[in-house]
Amino acid sequence: MTGKPLFQRIADRKVSVGIIGLGYVGIPVSLSFTEAGFRVRGFDIDEFRIDELLSGRSYIDDVSDTRIRAALENGFKPSANPSVIADCDVYVLAVPTGINEGEPDMAAVEAATKTVAEQAGSRETLVVVTSTVYPGATRNIVKPSIEPAAEGPTYFAMVPERLNPGGDLEFSKIPLVVGADSEVAGAVATELFETVVSRTYPVESTDTAELAKTLENTYRMVNIALVNELVTFSQYIDADVWEAIDAAATKPFGFQPFRPGPGVGGHCIPIDPQFLTWRAENLGIELSLLNGAQRVNDRMPRLVANRIESLLRENHCEPEDASIFALGAAYKPNVGDTRNSPALQVIEALPDEAEVTIADPHADACDVSRKLVQTPDPENVRSADIVVLLVDHKTFDLKSIGEQASLIFDTRNAMPDDISAEVVTLGEIPERSCNETTRNFSLTEVP
Template sequence: MQVETFVPLGESSTSLGDEEQTDCFELAVIGLGYVGLPLAREASLVGLRVAGLDLDPRVVEGLNAGHSHVDDVSDEDVARMRAAGFTAYTDDRCLARAQTVVICVPTPLSEDGGPDLGAVTSAVRTVAGRLRPGRLVVLESTTYPGTTEEIVRPLLEESGLRAGDDFALAFSPERIDPGNTTHGLRETPKVVGGCTPACAAKAAAFYGKLVDTVVQAKGTREAEMAKLLENTYRHVNIALVNELAILCRELHVDVWDAIRCAGTKPFGFQPFRPSAGVGGHCIPIDPNYLSYKVRSIGYEFRFVELAREINAHMPEYVVRRAQDLLNHEGRALHGSRVLLLGVTYKPDVADQREAPAVPVARLLREREAEISFHDPFVQAWFVDGEGVPRVTDVMAAVRSHDLTILLQDHSAYDLPALGDEARLLFDTRGRIFRPGVEVL
């Protein structure tokens, strides 16, 4: 496996010139994606001088030119950040002048089902090479319990400095919810766990400048586990209602109405809703970190394994239902024109990570259906390297396609009109209840 490292690119718009060497940053954020960039924005807006470090020159150049690549951060936000002193770099020398360094790099799954910590270890080694006494280092990247103490700390201490004595080290799980305009970074309580009480206090003081509420965990392991617990809870409950949806169809029960009724209980119940699968980075990925760690100590996390199996089966169930719908109309799936509406993992964002639309499209292609798509946030969509034709006129497309499958209920869609105009509509989101519309 090839692991990229942060390498100075020389003197350019994304590296540090000699005139900047005496400046000091109050925060350096490593990884300017959907977690790191909102953090950098919030810190800039409260008056901190912020540096951003990213491997991708296009990201860095775009940000320095005032352009955002993240849904929840606008170009106007970036302009305000730049006015407040924010600068993005590909050159890691900025870390030497940062009082606090927060690591927000991706942790995808490796081939063995555990977390791929290549980006984390690369970033930590880079920080170690620039570490100075009195600094605060925080890991926000999601991982398994023990990562901060067992991997991050030893790598940082190769600098000759000791965590808790010479520098502070903490873990604080990211809680970014793309597209959520109610609970942003400031409004969402921030969990912080330190290697020592002094580390925790320093991290809590830093985040206290950015968020309304800071919650101190007992230690780094508890903070790491809290993040996995949050998403495992959602993963398992989504699997519950997905399996319930399948069973309710066989029992002639309207699962959506049952959920609506159960949701009126003011205590002891939180409604979850069926779907074509689970998308995004957190829910389908994070519980696997915990399952991986549990297996390493000789146990099985059976709830997670079962939830993963159920949720992974949902695209196949959706395609089978689509085939049944067409068969009922006297058509075969083979050769039918199928339109997929909404290919992102959640409504009103452009994020396609782990979106169930991909396995649905793959299965439809395997059955030789002719697929097209529309998504107001996606201009080009590729499945296994092959482009999927995009329609522009949604209403004309639903009238001309044999079957339309609503995979994501973006607010831009006129759902009642879709129900009226489509030849045959399969609603996997439970939003269009009217005669002639099949609901998951």
């Protein structure tokens, strides 16, 4: 074993860091530790990813090829062979989690812990979980799998990821929560992550850190559900839900604006709250607010698809015969990630017979079931019976699209005001079709 304690070796940048999982979280974390002066090794079972990295190419929207090449030059070693992370001082688990038939899918976490148990050496070691997991997972899954096989002192910590794909905030500027079940583990993990971020916030247990992470995304899910449900309510009272949110946001305290949309997507908001509801059910507790909010958001793609069909019929076009041009396939603006994308759920809910074309400069055709183009061709826009804005990517020239289209359904309230097209926003009933039959359409009626 090395003479200096792990804490001191971290401070001296004399440790090797093994990252398990080189995806949307693992790559930025790997690069940050490499740039901080650590010896970083990365393991991923996806050989395509490894080939891309070794060729100096990035498959992450927010990570440039230049940054990958610089990391390789500075000693970053990615591999699909788990032996690449043998005898590391620090292990960071950055593998995906999800929900499978109502239960947390911890298969990747379990596989990662097995890999650590097989590859860790006899030296003092820190194991960090950065994957999003349910409260109790680090203590009940990760630690029992690794600790019995450990030959040297092993510490466990939970440092949940806080990356924001497509956002402007750098990883180094985002405070990180550090949870550990012992004082030594907390101190070592804090020392490690304060080398790559400006501030850490220690909490007294891994369970608390896990709860903090799931709380962050559950808070967003619940508040998005609130404004999504108000979409229908506002139609009955002749109110503009978008204007009401902007008006409420002028209050300098006690209110944070969330805005409606076709649903929630990505790897966090649709999934993380279900970790809490599942854990609660196992404890005999019902989290009814979370369950209700989940149902509201789950129904939004069908509501949006139904509204598209009703707008087409109001314009004397049967949905099955319609030409529909959709803007956006990703789950959020300015990224190519289509995991749990509500935009794709809307598209899938439209009639199979309809001619549907999707424009998205970031998405891959293999992730989209309908025709995908990279940019909105003016002819496609002009010939469409309806243009649907599902994701407001910065690259979309909405002014130009608004001059070329005849009818636009804007689910993001992002279209400019001074355009020639007729624009209907989510939550709006056009005056020409403002009748009780049209109004009688709510989330409670969506199957």
